[in-house]
Amino acid sequence: MKYTIAIIPGDGIGPEVTTQAKKALDAVAEVYDHIFLYKEAQMGACAIDKTGDPLPQETIEICKNADAILCGAIGELKYDNDPTLKIRPEQGLLRLRQELELFCNVRPVKAYPKLLKNSPLKKEIISGTDIVIYRELTSGIYFGKKEISEDGLKASDVCSYTVDEISRITHLAFKAAQDRKKKVTLIDKANVLATSRLWRKTVAKIGEQYPDVALDFMFIDNAAMQIVLNPKRFDVILTENLFGDVISDVACVIGGSIGILASSSVGEKNALFEPIHGSYPQAAGKDIANPLASILSAALMLEHLGLHDEADAIQRAVEKSLDLGITTQDLKGKNQYAASTAKVGDFIADYIANQEDSNMNFKNIHMGQSTII
Numbered sequence: 001m002k003y004t005i006a007i008i009p010g011d012g013i014g015p016e017v018t019t020q021a022k023k024a025l026d027a028v029a030e031v032y033d034h035i036f037l038y039k040e041a042q043m044g045a046c047a048i049d050k051t052g053d054p055l056p057q058e059t060i061e062i063c064k065n066a067d068a069i070l071c072g073a074i075g076e077l078k079y080d081n082d083p084t085l086k087i088r089p090e091q092g093l094l095r096l097r098q099e100l101e102l103f104c105n106v107r108p109v110k111a112y113p114k115l116l117k118n119s120p121l122k123k124e125i126i127s128g129t130d131i132v133i134y135r136e137l138t139s140g141i142y143f144g145k146k147e148i149s150e151d152g153l154k155a156s157d158v159c160s161y162t163v164d165e166i167s168r169i170t171h172l173a174f175k176a177a178q179d180r181k182k183k184v185t186l187i188d189k190a191n192v193l194a195t196s197r198l199w200r201k202t203v204a205k206i207g208e209q210y211p212d213v214a215l216d217f218m219f220i221d222n223a224a225m226q227i228v229l230n231p232k233r234f235d236v237i238l239t240e241n242l243f244g245d246v247i248s249d250v251a252c253v254i255g256g257s258i259g260i261l262a263s264s265s266v267g268e269k270n271a272l273f274e275p276i277h278g279s280y281p282q283a284a285g286k287d288i289a290n291p292l293a294s295i296l297s298a299a300l301m302l303e304h305l306g307l308h309d310e311a312d313a314i315q316r317a318v319e320k321s322l323d324l325g326i327t328t329q330d331l332k333g334k335n336q337y338a339a340s341t342a343k344v345g346d347f348i349a350d351y352i353a354n355q356e357d358s359n360m361n362f363k364n365i366h367m368g369q370s371t372i373i
């Protein structure tokens with residue numbers, strides 16, 4: 001089959017990690033006889049530099065017409081360090097999410113047995129953790145009216161939600177729970193916020209349509225603590241935009257590194273796949289960033305396209321790289337050799353291309369310019 005994939009490399013480490021994801025996709029295409037037609041599009045700081053706009057119209061068109069979108073990351077230090085700049089890279093990503101109505105952001109968080117030692121949390125606490133976060137992505141405080149007074153002494157961001165916006169992601173979260181451990185936890189701040197109370201009321205009502213799924217509620221401040229104290233109590237987490245952004249980065253410590261966590265952002269017509277992490281500008285061009293979040297985002301993309309065997313092939317290759325310790329420095333201890341970004345990508349592509357060949361000799365896999373830390 002032929003698929004058109006919009007690729008948005010973005011800024012910082014974005015281009016390096018998406019290059020590795022493309023290597024994995026190329027290997028999948030070869031083994032399973034598909035054609036992936038990549039259409040590269042600009043977004044973020046690189047797009048501002050080229051066109052003055054973080055989301056040029058051409059990018060929107062390429063994304064709308066693609067079967068799926070694979071995004072690296074956007075953002076650059078000069079914007080992070082200057083709050084007065086009005087045009088910002090992040091506006092590109094936010095507008096794209098809104099323009100394509102990618103309302104349902106799914107962020108799976110797992111404790112891989114091989115990576116238990118990489119988490120600062122105790123092994124017995126995180127072992128067996130398997131959570132999926134359903135984060136509402138196109139409303140809430142991110143998209144409410146923003147104002148700053150003329151004298152610059154007062155600013156406000158409005159948070160609003162409608163029942164429809166809450167309902168559409170809630171149904172998806174309950175349906176996901178039905179195929180998992182049958183539990184949904186709504187994370188909110190209903191003791192303070194009117195929007196959270198609307199979430200509780202709406203989600204409780206919808207929950208009645210899913211009697212096989214248990215529903216509980218937790219305030220965000222407590223949830224930030226429970227997710228590190230007792231992550232196994234969670235199955236599907238459902239939450240609004242800002243809380244979902246924060247709780248998913250907290251949950252990353254369970255996985256051992258933010259560099260391995262992938263996400264999908266799905267709407268009625270389009271779907272975008274990207275790492276949870278940002279553009280990690282300090283690592284840009286150094287060939288040290290972990291490409292697994294991008295590679296696993298490509299696997300989520302294949303799942304979405306109905307290519308389950310192909311997605312499994314990527315997943316198996318990633319697990320093999322972890323088993324063999326062919327990983328970047330974020331997953332290594334002090335004084336251990338780490339593979340470069342490109343070498344991890346090469347290994348994964350090679351493994352996909354050759355995994356049915358039991359004679360593949362992993363000892364021959366060349367680690368190339370390893371980094372010692």
Ligand SMILES: NC(=O)c1ccc[n+]([C@@H]2O[C@H](COP(=O)([O-])OP(=O)(O)OC[C@H]3O[C@@H](n4cnc5c(N)ncnc54)[C@H](O)[C@@H]3O)[C@@H](O)[C@H]2O)c1
Nearest residue numbers: 073074075076080258259276277278279280281289290330
């Ligand atoms: N979806 C996105 O494109 C996205 C997401 C988050 C942040 N951002 C942007 O990224 C820029 C940097 O933000 P930040 O520093 O808060 O977050 P970040 O995720 O880029 O980096 C935070 C830390 O996480 C680790 N990290 C991140 N990605 C990694 C990888 N692939 N391999 C190994 N370690 C990794 C590093 O230790 C890094 O210091 C900002 O401009 C921000 O707006 C973009």
Ligand SMILES: CC(C)[C@H](C(=O)O)[C@@H](O)C(=O)O
Nearest residue numbers: 074075090093094245276278
């Ligand atoms: C870059 C930023 C706008 C984005 C968000 O806040 O949604 C990021 O942190 C994420 O988690 O995808």
Ligand SMILES: [Mg+2]
Nearest residue numbers: 245246249276
């Ligand atoms: Mg974030």
